[in-house]
Amino acid sequence: MTxxxxxxxxxxxxxxxxxxxxxxxxxxxxxxxxxxxxxxxxTEDWKYTxxxxxxxxxxxxxxxxxxxxxxxxxxxxxxxxxxxxLVFVNGQLDANQSSLSxxxxxxxxxxxxxxxxxxxxxxxxxGCVAEVERNLFTAINNAAISECVYLKVxxxxxxxxxxxxxxxxxxxxxxxxxxxxxxxxLEALSQATVVEQFVSTDEELNVVVNQTxxxxxxxxxxxxxxxxxxEHESALHFGGVYVDLNRDSxxxxxxxxxxxxxxxxDVLVNHNVGGSHCEMKGVYLPKNNQHVDVHSYIEHKAAHxxxxxxxxxxxxxxxxxxxxxxxxxxxDAQKTLAELSNKNLLLSNEAQINTKPELEIYAxxxxxxxxxxxxxxxxxxxxxxxxxxxxxxxxxxxxSFGFINELFxxxxxxxxxxxxxxxxxxxxxxNKELTKHLIHEEDAQ
Amino acid sequence: xxxxxxxxxxxEEKDILKGLNIEIKPGEVHAIMGPNGAGKSTLGNVLSGxxxxxxxxxxxxxxxxxxxxxxxxxxxxxxxxxxxxxxVEIPGVSNLEFLKAxxxxxxxxxxxxxxDSVSFLKLAREKCKAVNLDxxxxxRGVNEGFSGGEKKRNEIxxxxxxxxxxxxxxxxxxxxxxxxxxxxxxGVNSQRDPNRSFIVVTHYQRLLDYIVPDYVHVLADxxxxxxxxxxxxxxxxxxxxxxxxxxxx
Numbered sequence: 001m002t003x004x005x006x007x008x009x010x011x012x013x014x015x016x017x018x019x020x021x022x023x024x025x026x027x028x029x030x031x032x033x034x035x036x037x038x039x040x041x042x043t044e045d046w047k048y049t050x051x052x053x054x055x056x057x058x059x060x061x062x063x064x065x066x067x068x069x070x071x072x073x074x075x076x077x078x079x080x081x082x083x084x085x086l087v088f089v090n091g092q093l094d095a096n097q098s099s100l101s102x103x104x105x106x107x108x109x110x111x112x113x114x115x116x117x118x119x120x121x122x123x124x125x126x127g128c129v130a131e132v133e134r135n136l137f138t139a140i141n142n143a144a145i146s147e148c149v150y151l152k153v154x155x156x157x158x159x160x161x162x163x164x165x166x167x168x169x170x171x172x173x174x175x176x177x178x179x180x181x182x183x184x185x186l187e188a189l190s191q192a193t194v195v196e197q198f199v200s201t202d203e204e205l206n207v208v209v210n211q212t213x214x215x216x217x218x219x220x221x222x223x224x225x226x227x228x229x230x231e232h233e234s235a236l237h238f239g240g241v242y243v244d245l246n247r248d249s250x251x252x253x254x255x256x257x258x259x260x261x262x263x264x265x266d267v268l269v270n271h272n273v274g275g276s277h278c279e280m281k282g283v284y285l286p287k288n289n290q291h292v293d294v295h296s297y298i299e300h301k302a303a304h305x306x307x308x309x310x311x312x313x314x315x316x317x318x319x320x321x322x323x324x325x326x327x328x329x330x331x332d333a334q335k336t337l338a339e340l341s342n343k344n345l346l347l348s349n350e351a352q353i354n355t356k357p358e359l360e361i362y363a364x365x366x367x368x369x370x371x372x373x374x375x376x377x378x379x380x381x382x383x384x385x386x387x388x389x390x391x392x393x394x395x396x397x398x399x400s401f402g403f404i405n406e407l408f409x410x411x412x413x414x415x416x417x418x419x420x421x422x423x424x425x426x427x428x429x430x431n432k433e434l435t436k437h438l439i440h441e442e443d444a445q
Numbered sequence: 446x447x448x449x450x451x452x453x454x455x456x457e458e459k460d461i462l463k464g465l466n467i468e469i470k471p472g473e474v475h476a477i478m479g480p481n482g483a484g485k486s487t488l489g490n491v492l493s494g495x496x497x498x499x500x501x502x503x504x505x506x507x508x509x510x511x512x513x514x515x516x517x518x519x520x521x522x523x524x525x526x527x528x529x530x531x532x533v534e535i536p537g538v539s540n541l542e543f544l545k546a547x548x549x550x551x552x553x554x555x556x557x558x559x560x561d562s563v564s565f566l567k568l569a570r571e572k573c574k575a576v577n578l579d580x581x582x583x584x585r586g587v588n589e590g591f592s593g594g595e596k597k598r599n600e601i602x603x604x605x606x607x608x609x610x611x612x613x614x615x616x617x618x619x620x621x622x623x624x625x626x627x628x629x630x631x632g633v634n635s636q637r638d639p640n641r642s643f644i645v646v647t648h649y650q651r652l653l654d655y656i657v658p659d660y661v662h663v664l665a666d667x668x669x670x671x672x673x674x675x676x677x678x679x680x681x682x683x684x685x686x687x688x689x690x691x692x693x694x
Contacts, residue, residue, distance in 0.1 A: 378533070379496065380533050383495050384529065384532070384535070385547075386517040387495075387520075387521055388521055388546075388550075388551075389607070390550055391550065398538050398542075398543070401538065403537060437549070
């Protein structure tokens with residue numbers, strides 16, 4: 001099959017699914033879509049991630065099979081998280097799985113359930129942070145909005161229970177695209193924790209997931225954000241997290257990306273007003289033939305803002321990963337403190353990492369650092385473990401796990417921390433004998 | 446316990462050990478002293494089977510078994526323990542997880558049942574106390590951010606937990622102040638036993654004031670050039686290594 005005009009197909013499909021009352025954003029996005037080139041390896045932002053898989057079949061169709069293979073609970077349940085939960089199956093809300101407990105100060109609404117005025121209000125916000133021009137998948141997402149989670153925390157409200165938003169993908173008989181959209185708004189001095197989970201039920205999915213989350217953190221407010229991506233290996237995932245930070249606000253984000261056929265995450269954080277802080281920690285762990293691509297963009301547009309960004313990756317087998325982290329200090333962003341670190345471990349001779357930390361500085365009174373390393377497991381550390389009787393295989397697992405866990409052992413949300421520990425340890429081997437010293441009895445419960 | 450015959454080894458194509466002989470009986474403490482570059486640390490690394498240290502000749506018998514034929518972890522399980530000169534930091538893996546994995550592996554090899562978590566924690570706390578380490582060190586990453594003295598005490602604690610037959614202390618005194626040295630030496634002395642032997646590798650006589658050896662060997666240019674009782678260490682301290690080198694020539 002010759003390369004098809006992906007953009008045209010995407011636009012056509014978006015047109016069939018979109019909510020007609022969102023016409024302005026959709027029209028604008030559709031126009032942009034038709035004018036956008038389809039990314040190739042010559043497109044800087046997609047240099048190491050080939051999208052030819054998207055042109056071999058027509059993925060721009062709606063999902064048709066919503067049947068579930070059984071209980072989904074085990075896929076998304078995080079012991080100890082008992083707050084509001086929204087579960088989407090192939091982009092549609094599954095009311096039975098969801099739990100919409102009423103929480104003071106929290107508005108948790110769905111676009112499909114809104115009246116005209118509510119819709120109008122939300123429409124005026126959508127696309128403010130996730131700009132149409134950002135990239136092809138944001139444009140498609142903007143054009144195709146038919147459903148959206150709107151999460152708003154009122155002024156001064158500090159929510160105790162984390163909010164879980166789960167995206168489940170199931171196998172489709174014909175290629176399909178599933179859209180997801182979320183808009184999170186924290187009013188001044190509020191605090192909330194949002195856990196976004198991406199899971200799947202089947203080995204062979206035949207699905208492109210295109211999900212965009214927009215976040216506006218008000219003055220003095222703080223969002224604790226988790227994005228846990230553990231879809232099956234056949235997943236084609238294009239995710240975006242777009243954040244606006246206002247005065248003295250904070251965004252703290254932990255991201256986990258297990259590999260897929262293609263998994264791409266774009267994270268944009270705008271420090272719009274002074275005093276904001278961004279703390280971002282992420283890991284990507286591709287294996288087999290998987291591919292993961294993380295692009296982060298931190299825009300320091302105002303003075304006295306800080307960023308602490310750390311990503312780590314472990315690439316096994318023939319997998320490939322891409323990390324591109326850009327911190328852009330605008331002329332007015334004096335007194336910025338920004339750090340970006342990216343460390344990588346290659347577990348095999350055939351694994352690949354392309355890392356590019358970038359600093360672009362247009363202010364003269366800032367302190368910024370960035371760095372990237374690529375290494376193999378530390379032979380000295382391995383010898384140390386083996387000299388204590390630990391087998392070479394278990395030593396490898398311990399060292400790999402430690403490399404990731406060093407970032408994640410400080411996760412403030414205990415249920416997520418406990419959930420991730422076995423998930424991450426088992427990522428390196430399915431042999432439970434080799435992970436038994438890393439997974440504690442209390443985690444396994 | 447340990448018989449080393451004509452041991453030769455090279456590192457990166459350079460001959461370091463050039464025919465080393467030593468015989469250690471159960472319960473004995475042997476000190477190996479020598480100038481920088483004599484091959485002291487190489488000996489410890491070769492005996493523990495570190496990669497990159499190539500044995501080019503000789504034989505090592507460890508309690509009736511061919512030591513050089515075993516992997517590093519097998520040697521440890523058979524009862525060989527190397528206390529590192531520079532213990533490695535492993536962030537992200539807690540000291541307790543590491544110790545449990547280690548003790549489980551050694552116990553399994555000896556045909557003993559694994560300890561349950563509660564009993565193990567109790568045991569580890571006891572040993573912490575014995576080397577004057579706060580219990581919090583069990584929760585921290587392996588050696589992560591430990592001071593020099595804390596790292597060495599952690600080594601001795603591991604020795605106590607693993608109950609090895611033969612302990613090699615590789616310049617355990619380096620980087621220790623006198624108080625830490627005493628704590629470490631006390632820990633070692635508490636482990637002296639008619640069935641347990643020690644090789645104490647050191648550059649200075651000072652450590653041997655606290656861990657009193659039965660024999661002292663001088664290692665120079667990859668060979669044992671002189672052996673004697675504990676008084677040899679004092680003589681060395683007084684006259685310096687050049688004395689030996691001159692005498693041997």
